[in-house]
Amino acid sequence: MTFQASLRKELLEQWRSYRMPIAVVVLVSLALVSPLSARFTPELMKLLPNGEEIAKLIPPPTIMDAVTQHIKNTTQFALILAILMSMGAVAVEKDKGTAAMILVKPLPRWAFLLSKFVALALTLAVSILLAGLACYYYTLILFGPLPLMAWCALNVLLLLQVWLYVALTLLCSTLTRSQAAAGGLAFGLIALLAILGSLPRVGDYLPARLTGWGMELVAGGSAQAWIALWVTLALIGAALGTACLSFRAQEL
């Protein structure tokens, strides 16, 4: 009951503070641009001085160029959005005093935190879902159909990665009283995960592998990275669990 009330407030805040519309507009815009830029980059190059020569060096665009571009745009901008939207979620409320005002009511601290996570996760899920639909549609027009199930799987895997960014940023926001410190700390943690993910062998079991897996599925491959998926889910759970435990012990 209290969780529902808190979640309703968080979703309303996502809407009223324009975070949800901004996230949707940013990710959908980029999703529309991805197949367009993949399809028309050679034509654009031809408009440059000596562009004809440069264009000859560029291989003809394929449907996978659109997919690659979509993944790059979504992962980069969803990472920025996830950090910006989550870094102040707890830190600002602690600093301003709204957390103290609300947490003397019968709202458990875990419910306060998890409602924030769920609201942010839903906001980014809606944004990535709409971005996926937009990209699918433009890719269909410009290149042809993508394998629907594989495309859905790719977007779910992207979403899981973004949820991990949100969970880590929320953890950092819980540990500090400054949103700038929370953002910096979260960026550092995510960068560390990215570095570890680029290491041979170790990287196959880390969240960074999920996008590669999704892309291979869209390309028709049969590779699997279930361990990376479970590790990602475990990291989300661990980040949220640590945040809840830390928050429970804090004085407001």
Next chain:
Amino acid sequence: MHAIRIEGLQKRFGKVQALDGLTLSVKEGVVFGFLGPNGAGKTTTIRILSGLAHADGGQAWVADQPVGVAQGLLARRIGYLPEDPTFYNWMSPAEFLDYVGALFGLTRPKRAARCRELLQLVGLAEHSKRRIAGFSRGMRQRLGIAQALLNRAPVLFLDEPASALDPVGRKEVLDLIAGLREQCTVFMSTHILADVERVCDSVGIISRGRLVAEADQAELLSRYAAPVFELEAESEYARPVQAWAGSLRSLAWVRGVTVDGVVARVTVADVERAKRELLPAAIQAGLILKRYEMVRPSLEDVFLRLVGQGEVRA
């Protein structure tokens, strides 16, 4: 019956001992003024009693609920107004109160009725749909009181509820608090003595984390406020007043004398003797007086004496 009981509460922040074995109890249905200078431990006490901070030692009970054990149960028995209440600025007061009502598990119709009632009570009914972002400090304070009252808690903690308000805002808030008497127990921290004198039934004075006095207001005044006589001489008598004050200090029935220009303030140990001897002594010293009166002891005299800042300078 006691609404609040505190036994040996301890709290340390680094090298600072914020609460040093605080012990006090507050009867049900009274407005209790928790008085102390800045940094005395008032806010720390309220934060511990409302479950926002943890004590390092000691025990406390609020409305028969032990503090620091089951926050969910405690939360249903208290209302809390912080010193500087902050809200979600994108909400309206009606939305904020509705949210708080939902946290207490009230149904939608009950929430709507309670919100209307409270907004009316605190004088915000006509602003119920305005964004809180545009509210003045006084309006925020009144909304803070409304949210603290929402669950009809038996104990209300108000941390400096009127300190930052202008005289009109202060009067409104204090009238509101006075109206709560016997509906619930109000535990109100403040460093403004006039506010305590105006609304509080009983008073606790805290200094350096320890309770230095606790009693009903009238009892506190009779117990601790030493009688004071004020004499004001004609303007050219500053030096004679100074000299006369010096001679008074050696008298057994005089506890202390302070002089400010031509005004002498004499604190006495024996009122009857002072009534008989003080005025003749002034006349004998050749002073021409404009004013001579026995000053009603105030809570300020008690407060300054007990917290050791204004001990009569002899």
